[in-house]
Amino acid sequence: MRIGLLTDGGYPYANGESRLWCDRLVRGLPQHEFDLFALSRSADQERQGWVRLPDRIGRVRTAPMWTHREDDRHPRRTGGLTGRLATGLGRAYGRRDRRRFTAHVTALVGAVCAGPEAGQGTCPEPGSVHDRFTEGLYGLAELARERGGLHGALRSETSVRIVQSACRAPGAGRTLHGATVPDYLALAAGLERALRPLSLDWYDEEDGLGAVDLCHAASGGTAALPGLLAKRFFGVPLLVTEHAVPLRAHYLAAPRAPLDAPVRAVLAHFHRLLAAEVYREAALITPGNTHVRRWQERFGADRARLRTVYPGMEAERFGDVGEGDDGGGPGTLVWIGRIEPAKDLIALLHAFAEVRRAEPDARLRIFGAPVRGAEGETYLAHCRALAVQLFPDEAADAHAVGDNPVTFEEIGGPEVPDLAGAYAAGGVVVLSSVVEGFPISLVEAMFCGRATVSTDVGAVVEVVGGTGLVVPPRNPRALADACVALLRDPERRARLGAAARARALELFTVEQNLAAFQDIYLDLAGHAPARWAAPVDPRDPAGPPRPFATPPEAHVLGAPQPAPAAARAVAGVLRVPSWALGAEGVCAGAHGAGDGDA
Numbered sequence: 001m002r003i004g005l006l007t008d009g010g011y012p013y014a015n016g017e018s019r020l021w022c023d024r025l026v027r028g029l030p031q032h033e034f035d036l037f038a039l040s041r042s043a044d045q046e047r048q049g050w051v052r053l054p055d056r057i058g059r060v061r062t063a064p065m066w067t068h069r070e071d072d073r074h075p076r077r078t079g080g081l082t083g084r085l086a087t088g089l090g091r092a093y094g095r096r097d098r099r100r101f102t103a104h105v106t107a108l109v110g111a112v113c114a115g116p117e118a119g120q121g122t123c124p125e126p127g128s129v130h131d132r133f134t135e136g137l138y139g140l141a142e143l144a145r146e147r148g149g150l151h152g153a154l155r156s157e158t159s160v161r162i163v164q165s166a167c168r169a170p171g172a173g174r175t176l177h178g179a180t181v182p183d184y185l186a187l188a189a190g191l192e193r194a195l196r197p198l199s200l201d202w203y204d205e206e207d208g209l210g211a212v213d214l215c216h217a218a219s220g221g222t223a224a225l226p227g228l229l230a231k232r233f234f235g236v237p238l239l240v241t242e243h244a245v246p247l248r249a250h251y252l253a254a255p256r257a258p259l260d261a262p263v264r265a266v267l268a269h270f271h272r273l274l275a276a277e278v279y280r281e282a283a284l285i286t287p288g289n290t291h292v293r294r295w296q297e298r299f300g301a302d303r304a305r306l307r308t309v310y311p312g313m314e315a316e317r318f319g320d321v322g323e324g325d326d327g328g329g330p331g332t333l334v335w336i337g338r339i340e341p342a343k344d345l346i347a348l349l350h351a352f353a354e355v356r357r358a359e360p361d362a363r364l365r366i367f368g369a370p371v372r373g374a375e376g377e378t379y380l381a382h383c384r385a386l387a388v389q390l391f392p393d394e395a396a397d398a399h400a401v402g403d404n405p406v407t408f409e410e411i412g413g414p415e416v417p418d419l420a421g422a423y424a425a426g427g428v429v430v431l432s433s434v435v436e437g438f439p440i441s442l443v444e445a446m447f448c449g450r451a452t453v454s455t456d457v458g459a460v461v462e463v464v465g466g467t468g469l470v471v472p473p474r475n476p477r478a479l480a481d482a483c484v485a486l487l488r489d490p491e492r493r494a495r496l497g498a499a500a501r502a503r504a505l506e507l508f509t510v511e512q513n514l515a516a517f518q519d520i521y522l523d524l525a526g527h528a529p530a531r532w533a534a535p536v537d538p539r540d541p542a543g544p545p546r547p548f549a550t551p552p553e554a555h556v557l558g559a560p561q562p563a564p565a566a567a568r569a570v571a572g573v574l575r576v577p578s579w580a581l582g583a584e585g586v587c588a589g590a591h592g593a594g595d596g597d598a
Helices: 019-028 043-047 081-088 095-112 116-120 129-147 150-154 157-168 174-178 181-194 221-234 246-252 260-281 290-298 316-323 345-358 374-390 419-424 440-447 460-464 476-487 490-507 510-527 565-571 588-597
Strands: 002-008 033-040 057-064 214-217 238-242 284-287 332-336 363-367 406-409 428-431 451-455 469-471
Touching: 002 019, 002 221, 019 510, 033 221, 095 129, 095 157, 095 181, 095 260, 129 150, 129 221, 129 260, 150 157, 150 181, 157 174, 157 181, 174 260, 181 260, 214 221, 214 510, 221 238, 221 260, 238 260, 238 510, 284 290, 284 510, 316 419, 316 440, 332 345, 332 419, 332 440, 345 363, 345 374, 345 476, 374 406, 419 440, 428 440, 428 476, 440 451, 440 460, 440 490, 451 460, 451 476, 451 490, 460 469, 469 476, 476 490
Parallel strands: 002 033, 002 214, 033 057, 214 238, 238 284, 332 363, 332 428, 363 406, 428 451, 451 469
Antiparallel strands: none
């Protein structure tokens, strides 16, 4: 099969999200071909470059979701979306196309402005807001495919006036009643950025999304939008994998200025409507855990098309620690992760102060680096200052050098050369987060056979099961009591650690993840309808044989009957999956028909 892998700010970029999971998927399924369709989020991400791609990656199509006007730090011009948009800036629509554009934008903007506060509730009812949204979305996609020029049109005065009218309409949300001209301009610009995938040149049958057998979006939202259009234009089935909830990120985005409130509300409602359409049209949705699955169900995903597939992780790198007899430092707590406010190290330090009152010899080793940017550095400095305040350097006697029981360390030094060594440094691994998706550090600790104490956020309970202690978030006393209980009971630590390793090896390995997606790919391919079409040039070989190159229909006398006109009108453009073509580039059924007639 040929898989079109869709990413947004992820693979193949070196600092992209889910890049490790995508790389393992591509390398672990050598029986399939992968074409990569990647969106980049910033000039800085493109400057970081790509990871090394495996040979089985066929075509790579990239497009920036930013422009040089928005990020003028980028010293060079890139292809893809930027070049396509620049072509459309000076292109004017004719009268008929202007009417089409106005009608579609009015429908889409009217839908996203119709009560954006409702975005925190259930999905809109079919036939009302959602139908207007899809009418505008697909109408603009067809206009962009036929005429181009959508980028400039969405930033035109016509679009701003449509936004203004929608914000002032009787059915608009309360947040929009106080919107001003700068808000209208910002909202028009935000919608244009969100709709940039509609203007891509990926939608063709020769070397675009029409040539793949299956679209696999590595996340929902913007990454899945090209997959929606591939299904619309070519009938390609769409598979959506979400290890986190992009929609949740839009709701949690912090406001940057007072005028952003109406804009953020409308854009959040746009992404809510887009998520509902993605969930409705996807052939299958694979959440990475039950926490993500609950969000998907809340926003309209059909339970019959949901299948939880845990992200696979490499267990071999932690094998020496997990299978060894060393239980780590008996009085040492270990925390590992990115240092940022969501990890709530402040609560951890206050909890450790309580631990020290009960266990004076206990130590806390914090391994990690701050997230990039000033916020991460500021938070790390604050944590260091609090540790110095709570735990002054202690000395055994008047002649010894003082030592602080809390240390901030980075992995890669002589004492802790790798990640496995960091987990081996302590007897108990702690997670103190207030916001968490899939807790990777907990799974790694489980592979290492370590007992864990964690807060009840995200998918923590689902991952840990009964192999660790879980306490409420933002509760230093409960966190301290759980840590003390494990520090004082080495037999319980060993028992929980062994159970945790067994659970991780059963559920969270790369092998189980690959096996699940192999089954999913074949199942979706088996249910996808084959559509017959004549080859462009029968004398041109199609290359080496592909799987399923000779289906059972090849041995039945008589030519396959073409689809009726009504069915073609519903199905749209006919396509032939690559696995349904023979070695000569023609339908295998046609070969059988020719032999029978002879």
